[in-house]
Amino acid sequence: MKRPLELYIHIPFCVRKCLYCDFLSQPASEMARHAYVEQLLEEIERESRFCQDYSVVSVFLGGGTPSVLAAEDIRAILCMVRRCFCLESDAEITIETNPGTANLEKLKAFLDCGINRISLGLQSADNRELKLLGRIHTFEDFLKTYQRVRVAGFSNVNVDLMSSLPGQTLASWKSTLRQVVMLRPEHISAYSLMIEEGTPFYGKYHDHPEMLPSEEEDRAMYYAARQILEEHGLKRYEISNYALPGRECRHNVGYWTGVEYLGLGLGASSYLHGFRFRNEADLEAYRKIDMKADDADLRLHQDITELSxxxxxxxxxxxxxxxxxxxxxxxxxxxxxxxxxxxxxxxxxxxxxxxxxxxxxxxxxxxxxxxxxxxxxxxxxxxxx
Ligand code: SF4
Missing domain, CATH: 1.10.10.920 (Arc Repressor Mutant, subunit A)
Incomplete structure (x- = not known):
């Protein structure tokens, strides 16, 4: 019997860098994005050869903002996954999407190529907070995208929210939660902001924690999220994740329960055959790897550790x-x-x-x-x- 495997596919592109973000992502031209996809397709084909005794139970297109890719590029990626891996017929296939990066036509194309779950990055319903975070969208942009997602036919939608933002109050956080639950998403992720080194936020707030909500306020926001979301049927199933019954994110549950996963694309991490490793994280170096060469893995995979x-x-x-x-x-x-x-x-x-x-x-x-x-x-x- 084949063993379950999750695929994580990293798309390291965004329209603009948010001020708190330390993810592997950057703006890039359409040509550069397409060239990346070409390399990714070769990597998918190559890596699948070592996974023939696995059956893929979930695919997560994350980033970055995968929805900045052309619909044809997304289709090519999923076609390659289908061609090279044994993909279960009911596999959960998620794409992260930011408001303003997908019109109705693109969303319909996502659905058409087998994507069955959309994860929308909102963070806040307060336009002042969104601006402060450096997000590219307003709450109104999010509402338009959310509506398009439903019109396109998606019935499994996550919304990402973020608490403990600079200047955020318990009242504004509750208002964000209430406005979002009224839209009836199947899943909400609600994390507290982390101030990460190397980001503009680090320079601004690391030495000034007084500009951020206190620990007590952070906990009050956590409890408010739990109360408001559970009142609307979104049950907490992980510290920061809430879902309607049966709509828990299978990909993340697999990760938390030790299902093996293969990371594809720039900097993606894997846990496979008892080893943990991550891909080359420098875009230029990644693009120069000859995926057909016998020694490609030596250049692609780094920090290889066998787990005891x-x-x-x-x-x-x-x-x-x-x-x-x-x-x-x-x-x-x-x-x-x-x-x-x-x-x-x-x-x-x-x-x-x-x-x-x-x-x-x-x-x-x-x-x-x-x-x-x-x-x-x-x-x-x-x-x-
Ligand atoms: S959209 Fe997400 S990945 Fe892109 S810069 Fe903002 S936080 Fe980072």
């Missing part, structure tokens, strides 16, 4: 506990042949006593208090702290 059993146990706990259902002791025993309570005998009782985790055999999961300080709780599962 301890690494895999850590990841099982670290990622699995992000899910509200938690991790299963039975599954731990099946995968590692050891009892979770023995392996983590020094950690679990203390976390339970301090009400950071709760136990509902065979599952353990984070409590609300545990989620509030999840960075600390999850780090307890690393063996070499």
């Amino acid at each position: 059993e301890k690494d895999r146990m850590e990841e099982f706990m670290f990622l699995g506990l992000r899910m509200t259902r938690g991790v299963s002791g039975s599954e731990f025993l099946r995968r590692f042949g050891q009892n979770m309570w023995n392996v983590y005998g020094k950690v679990l009782p203390g976390l339970q006593e301090n009400k950071l985790i709760e136990v509902e055999s065979p599952f353990i999961r984070l409590t609300d208090f545990g989620i509030d300080i999840s960075n600390y709780v999850l780090s307890e599962f690393l063996f070499d702290r």
Whole structure:
């Protein structure tokens, strides 16, 4: 029987760089974007040769802004995936789309080539906050795109939101949430802003945390999101992700539960055959790789690490506990042949006593208090702290 595999395909292009963004993305000409796709197609063909005993359960076109590509380029990518991989007939196929980068014709073309889930980057319904983030769109632009997505025929839509923005208040965050839930998306991701090194926001806010919402305000925003989204049937299933029943993002759930994944394209990360590695992250260097050469992998794949059993146990706990259902002791025993309570005998009782985790055999999961300080709780599962 074939093993499940997820594909992540990175498109490193955006109309303009947002001020908080440290993702691998940049503006590029139409010609440069098309040349990248040509190289990507060759990579897909090449890498598929090493994945013939896998069956692809999800494809995620992420970025960047994949929707800046021409519809024909997206079609070519998915045709190549179909031709080279065994793609399950009900595979979840997602494309990240930003408001203002896809007209109705393009969205219909996405649907036509098999994409069945759209992830829309909104972040805020407040135009002042959007401007401050350096986003290319207004809330009104988002509304137009959202409507087009529905008219095109998509019935599985995620909206990305962001809290703890400079100058954001609890009231403006609640207003964003309320305006978005009224549109009835099937899924919402709601993350707090992170100030990342190397971004304009880092220079502006790293030494001035007083210009950002406080930790208490951040937690209040988190609880407001949970309350408002759950009131509208969007159930939290991971620390920052909410979905209508059955609409959880299969690609992300696979990632949190240890399904293997192959990253294709610039800088994409993979976890395959027990190894973790990432692709060349320099665009020029990536484009110069001869994908037909025998040694292409040596130039393409970097930071190759074989995961030890301890690494895999850590990841099982670290990622699995992000899910509200938690991790299963039975599954731990099946995968590692050891009892979770023995392996983590020094950690679990203390976390339970301090009400950071709760136990509902065979599952353990984070409590609300545990989620509030999840960075600390999850780090307890690393063996070499
Ligand atoms: S649209 Fe997304 S990937 Fe592109 S610059 Fe903005 S945050 Fe980064």
